[in-house]
Every structure is written in structure tokens, then in C-alpha cells.
Amino acid sequence: MTGQFAYPPDREEASAKKAAALESLLIEKGVITPQTVDKVLAYFETEMTPLNGKKIVVKAWSDPEFAEKIVVDTPAAIAELDFPDGMAGAEGEHLQAVANTAGVHNLVICTLCSCFPWPVLGLPPYWYKDPTFRSRAAREPRKVLAEVGVDLPADTEIKVWDSSGHSRWFVIPERPAGTEDFTDEMLMDLVTTEAMIGVALAGQPS
Amino acid sequence: MRITNVPADAHSRLPGYLRGRVGTVERVFEGDYAYFCHTGDGIGDPMPIYIVEFEPAEIWGARAEDGPLTLYAELFEAYLEPIEEES
Numbered sequence: 001m002t003g004q005f006a007y008p009p010d011r012e013e014a015s016a017k018k019a020a021a022l023e024s025l026l027i028e029k030g031v032i033t034p035q036t037v038d039k040v041l042a043y044f045e046t047e048m049t050p051l052n053g054k055k056i057v058v059k060a061w062s063d064p065e066f067a068e069k070i071v072v073d074t075p076a077a078i079a080e081l082d083f084p085d086g087m088a089g090a091e092g093e094h095l096q097a098v099a100n101t102a103g104v105h106n107l108v109i110c111t112l113c114s115c116f117p118w119p120v121l122g123l124p125p126y127w128y129k130d131p132t133f134r135s136r137a138a139r140e141p142r143k144v145l146a147e148v149g150v151d152l153p154a155d156t157e158i159k160v161w162d163s164s165g166h167s168r169w170f171v172i173p174e175r176p177a178g179t180e181d182f183t184d185e186m187l188m189d190l191v192t193t194e195a196m197i198g199v200a201l202a203g204q205p206s
Numbered sequence: 207m208r209i210t211n212v213p214a215d216a217h218s219r220l221p222g223y224l225r226g227r228v229g230t231v232e233r234v235f236e237g238d239y240a241y242f243c244h245t246g247d248g249i250g251d252p253m254p255i256y257i258v259e260f261e262p263a264e265i266w267g268a269r270a271e272d273g274p275l276t277l278y279a280e281l282f283e284a285y286l287e288p289i290e291e292e293s
Contacts, residue, residue: 094235111221138223140271157274164221165255165280166239 011131044123052083053120053170053196054188060099061175061187070097070172078120095120098161099172100198105152106159107145107198108169109137117168121193128197138162148199171195173202207231207258207286215246220285227265228289229258232278241282248284256281 008014026032056078060067069077074095095117098106110116111134116124127133137144141158145151152158161169173195179187194200211225219241235255244250260277262270 111223112219135223138221138277139266139269141275142271142273154273157276160275160277162221162277162279164219165257165282166235167280 041123044118048119049122050120050191050193050196051188053117053193054191055081055083056097056120057172057191057196057202058184058187060097060172062184067099067172071099083119094167096167096169097172098159098169100174102174103155104157104159105145105150105198106161106171107137107141108161108163108171109134110163111135111138112164115163115168117170120170121196125193145199148194149204150199150201171198173198173200176201176203179203207256208289209258209281210248210285210287212247212285217243217245218247219245219249219282220247221279223265224260224279224281227260229260229264229279231256231286232259233257239282249282253283256283256286258286 023032023037027034027036056070059081060070066077066080074097077097078095098108100106110128114124114129116128133144138160141160142152145158163169173191175187176190179190182190190203192200192202192204195202195204207229209220209224209227209229212220214222233256235257237254238252239255240252241249257278257280260279262275262277265277
């Protein structure tokens with residue numbers, strides 16, 4: 001690896017300062033109000049959260065027809081569910097679901113920055129944007145997964161999806177065994193943000 | 207397809223590790239897609255977007271990880287160059 005991919009160790013602190021300065025400047029120039037950023041953040045923190053993703057996954061676990069549709073035409077399948085307006089906008093224009101199966105494990109990354117399916121998973125976690133995670137997950141996903149507790153059988157295929165274009169990807173994890181009698185609420189508790197990115201299995205503490 | 211190695215500009219949707227690599231088109235999305243700005247490396251105007259499938263050995267060579275692994279990247283058409291299929 002060359003210096004082309006080097007980054008300063010204080011990148012997070014520097015970026016935070018830059019973002020704060022930019023916000024101040026936009027307020028000063030009257031482009032946004034002092035409440036704008038907080039309001040937008042609050043919207044994503046309350047309306048567009050992993051709760052939406054959990055509902056989609058549980059629906060797929062309990063409805064085979066929906067499970068089939070969600071990976072073929074994700075936006076159309078989601079439109080059938082009762083979600084707040086705006087699911088199709090704000091980083092959710094081209095949602096794409098991929099489903100884990102007995103021999104296939106999916107992992108979603110964005111090596112360029114932080115493409116993330118906001119409407120179904122909320123805002124991206126810090127580590128998802130970290131350059132070390134981004135580059136290692138592309139180069140040695142099996143090792144990275146093992147390090148975070150996802151020990152896959154040697155013959156399980158890993159499919160890594162690098163969201164470098166326009167789609168925003170998320171994973172439908174496998175339904176854990178022994179959950180046949182679970183209610184929807186109990187099932188939703190098993191589905192974490194990490195499981196819907198592919199860095200955990202459903203029902204696995206993260 | 208071979209991924210282009212166009213000179214980098216201020217912004218890009220082409221991951222650096224795919225430059226010059228050979229992959230197979232897995233899917234073409236319906237329609238053409240603009241990018242919100244012209245990046246200087248070829249995207250901006252509406253164009254098709256592809257999902258391209260890569261073998262780890264093609265990208266990482268001998269240092270590729272063992273075990274079945276496929277990497278998929280979504281790439282604007284400007285980043286792809288057709289190559290002759292080997293017979």
C-alpha cells in the first residue's frame with residue numbers, strides 16, 4: 001500500500017471541526033437555521049431507524065412470498081409495508097436486499113466512504129466509516145468476520161457488496177434455529193443493525 | 207470488463223483497488239443514472255450502472271484470502287472498458 005491511501009490519525013477530530021465550521025458558516029450566511037441540522041438528525045434518529053429494517057427482516061422470515069420479492073425488487077416489497085413517507089428518498093432511492101442462506105453469507109461495505117441504507121438502518125455506525133474496517137473488509141472479510149465473532153464454515157461463500165454506485169444494500173440474515181414459536185416482537189429483538197450489515201448473525205449479541 | 211484507470215479527480219465513485227482489474231458483469235440496472243455532479247473522471251451525465259463481479263485473486267493476487275469469496279461492486283459505465291473474451 002502506498003501513501004495514496006494514507007490518512008491522518010486525527011481525521012475524526014479534524015472532520016468534526018470542519019463540519020462544525022461549515023454548519024456555523026451556513027447559519028451565518030442564512031442558508032440554514034441553527035435548528036436545521038439537529039432537526040434533520042432527529043428525523044433520522046426517530047423515523048428512519050433499524051426498527052424499519054427489523055420489521056422487513058421479520059416479515060421476510062415469516063412470509064416466503066415476501067422473502068422472495070424483497071431480494072428481487074426491494075423498493076416494491078417495502079412499499080407493501082406500512083412505513084413512514086420518505087422511505088424511498090434520502091439515501092433510500094435504490095434499496096437492495098441480499099439474503100443469507102445456508103451456504104452464503106453477505107457483507108455490505110462502502111470502501112469509498114459511507115453509503116448506507118438510512119431508511120432501513122438509520123445513520124451509519126462510526127466503525128462502518130473507518131478506513132481500516134473498509135479496506136480490511138474488502139481484502140480479508142473472512143478474517144474480519146471471525147474477529148467480530150462470525151465464525152463461518154470454511155465452505156460458506158462470502159459475498160462482499162461494495163456500495164460504490166447508487167444502491168444502498170442491506171442483509172436479510174438467516175432466521176436462527178429454534179425460533180419457530182417466537183412472536184414478531186421476540187424475532188425483532190434478534191435482528192441487529194450489525195446483522196443487517198452482515199458483521200453479525202441474527203440472535204448474536206453484538 | 208476491465209476497470210478503467212482514469213486520472214483521479216477531486217471526487218470519484220471508482221474504488222481505487224479496482225482500477226485496472228478485470229471483472230464480469232453480473233447485472234445491469236434498468237435505466238440510466240446521473241450523478242449529482244460531474245466528477246471529472248467521467249460520471250455525471252445519465253448512464254447505465256452495472257454490478258461487476260470480481261474474483262479475489264484478480265484483485266489481491268497471491269495475498270487473496272482463502273475460501274469461497276466473491277466481491278461485487280456497483281460501477282457507472284464510464285468506469286468500464288469491454289475486453290475480448292478469451293476463447
